[in-house]
Amino acid sequence: MTSPRPATSSHVIPGRDRLRFALLGDVEPKPDPVFPHFQKAVGAINALHAAEPFDFVASIGDITHQGTVAQYEEATRLIGRLDAPFVAIMGNEEILGGKERFLDYAARWNNPGLHFTKDFGPCSCVFATAGVDGVRFSDADLDWLAAQLRAHPGKPIALFTHAPAPGAFPAAGGREIPNERFAEILRSPGLRLHFSGHTHMNPDAAVTHVLDGRGLHHVHALGIERTKVGDVHVPRFRVVRMEADGAVDIQTYNLDRGGFEDRHRLRFSLNRSDSRNP
Numbered sequence: 001m002t003s004p005r006p007a008t009s010s011h012v013i014p015g016r017d018r019l020r021f022a023l024l025g026d027v028e029p030k031p032d033p034v035f036p037h038f039q040k041a042v043g044a045i046n047a048l049h050a051a052e053p054f055d056f057v058a059s060i061g062d063i064t065h066q067g068t069v070a071q072y073e074e075a076t077r078l079i080g081r082l083d084a085p086f087v088a089i090m091g092n093e094e095i096l097g098g099k100e101r102f103l104d105y106a107a108r109w110n111n112p113g114l115h116f117t118k119d120f121g122p123c124s125c126v127f128a129t130a131g132v133d134g135v136r137f138s139d140a141d142l143d144w145l146a147a148q149l150r151a152h153p154g155k156p157i158a159l160f161t162h163a164p165a166p167g168a169f170p171a172a173g174g175r176e177i178p179n180e181r182f183a184e185i186l187r188s189p190g191l192r193l194h195f196s197g198h199t200h201m202n203p204d205a206a207v208t209h210v211l212d213g214r215g216l217h218h219v220h221a222l223g224i225e226r227t228k229v230g231d232v233h234v235p236r237f238r239v240v241r242m243e244a245d246g247a248v249d250i251q252t253y254n255l256d257r258g259g260f261e262d263r264h265r266l267r268f269s270l271n272r273s274d275s276r277n278p
Helices: 034-051 069-079 099-108 137-148 180-185
Strands: 008-012 018-024 056-059 086-088 115-119 122-128 157-160 191-196 210-211 219-220 236-245 249-256 266-269
Touching: 018 034, 034 069, 034 236, 086 266, 099 236, 099 266, 115 137, 122 137
Parallel strands: 008 115, 018 056, 056 086, 122 157, 157 191, 191 219
Antiparallel strands: 018 236, 115 122, 210 219, 236 249, 249 266
């Protein structure tokens, strides 16, 4: 085991007038460390990256089931095949294996840490691990998060957490972030977009994009290996593109079909004056 890695960091990527990344939801297979859909996703992401480069590939947590070494080893082998940079936060599954184990493997992925910010031209991306159990945030987590949301005045902010915000998705079934203070933090004026997973929702069976009354877009990161909401599992991931004018285009890639699904494409604006209900 290596020495502990820094838990927080901030990276500024200058000169970018657009941002493009692949978004992975819950990846972990259960119970064996066999990742057939993730392996297929890596191949698809690399092909898309060759045609138009991604700035990064993001995981919103639960890459590994129960955070076991066997799961980390196989996931790390596949992550190593990605041609684009990989970033991840912890979910409730990784936290079962301990933060030190996550940080040890994250260092192999060149992952910044438990909490980090990437500041691009059109958007600041804030990645926040819920350090209590992968769903609940500690006071220290929330202090860091609140400071990050204040640190980028005048620029839209996209937040990445493992679990969704309270009341965001009708099908979440209470599997949401319980912190009352987190709900208040979501009122930060610059926050425009919140990506989350944890609930394993199938977009054929559940609403996975919601615009709330404050003009904040909530987008579900679709599960790779398992579905919990909906009777059928379809392995999918998202491809997100943000423009300097605030335009957002999110495509949904169906790994069974080997292509994008137009009916699950999302388009909206991060400018609140331009936002409309999805």
